[in-house]
Amino acid sequence: MRSIMRPMSVARVALNAVATHGGAMPGGATNFETSGAAFLGGVRAAWLSVFAYVLFGTYIGIGALAHDFNFSLLWATLSTVLVWAGPAQVILISALGAGSSLIEVAVAVGLSGVRLLPMVVSLLPRLKAPQTRARDLVLPAHFTAVSMWVESMRLIPGIAVERRVAFVNGIASGYMMSALLATVIGYYLAARLPNLLTAGLLFLTPMSFLVSITRNSVLLVDRLALVLGLVIGPALAYAAVDLDILWAGIAGGTLAYVGHRIREALR
């Protein structure tokens, strides 16, 4: 497993984790005494990361959008808890509000959610300790979103394996609290938000996704996948190919993986 991480980055992650939470185990993993402590450690990590603030801005925009399309405040906050994916919520609110057919809305939301599948598949196996039950992984699966996935993948190498579920639940809860508060604030601010600010709030999602995924892409295979996705995605969208995001992901990811295997073979 370690062979796919550069020694430098493992050391750096472990060092960060120790600096943030104190108390290193011999293996270099942070040792939280209880699951509760690991959960709070996750909440703390969430609020120390830029995503808590990026989500806050993004969900101000989503709260305002829900208000503009005449959804209730309860509906807006429930959508944040249940859907828990910014792009899907923007599509859901604007498409329902614009009176699109229900099938169309469901398909558009479903297409935007494709990215969650490989994220869940790559995250859950890393949370499993010998005593972890399948039902312990239900909540982390629902909590999986870009923000939570990026921070979890970065920080869990430094967390003892039996505390990882609690830790990532803490990260996601910290983010969700930020998003819920912002949904409510955005809902009430709605009419007073200038256009320029709304554009800036919508820009937060692509800008923060790009910079944080760049930070997380330390290995050749991830860097290749990032660049290929950035190129293939818009090309397919421009050519109006159906399921453009899905195909860009499979093609870009597979090409990057082939590149990684070729380099391994040449070593």
Added chain:
Amino acid sequence: MNALAGELWPYLLLVLVGYLPNEIWRALGFFAARGLDEGSEWLVWVRAVATAVLAAVIAKLTIFAPGALAGVPLALRLVAVGCGVAGFYATRRSVFVGVLTGEIVLIGGAYLLSL
């Protein structure tokens, strides 16, 4: 009765066309992950696909921008993204500085163009 149904209708829609079509991917991921352990070679490929999907989403949100962001010219959006990434590298990979730089360029640029 009808009034109650009318009030509950938006919540039913939220579940049927919002929650379920999105959550299905998490559920599929949950079951697909069951047989895999942390060291599996498959995970390298799955993570590469996840990264490429995310990159495609980023590019699409920037180029085919939604709502008020579409009012900002494409060239300015791309320049802002470039400046954000440059700011990130210039400050020893600070995500915060990267995002802030991109936002300042986007909003500042749009303001100067008096949009």
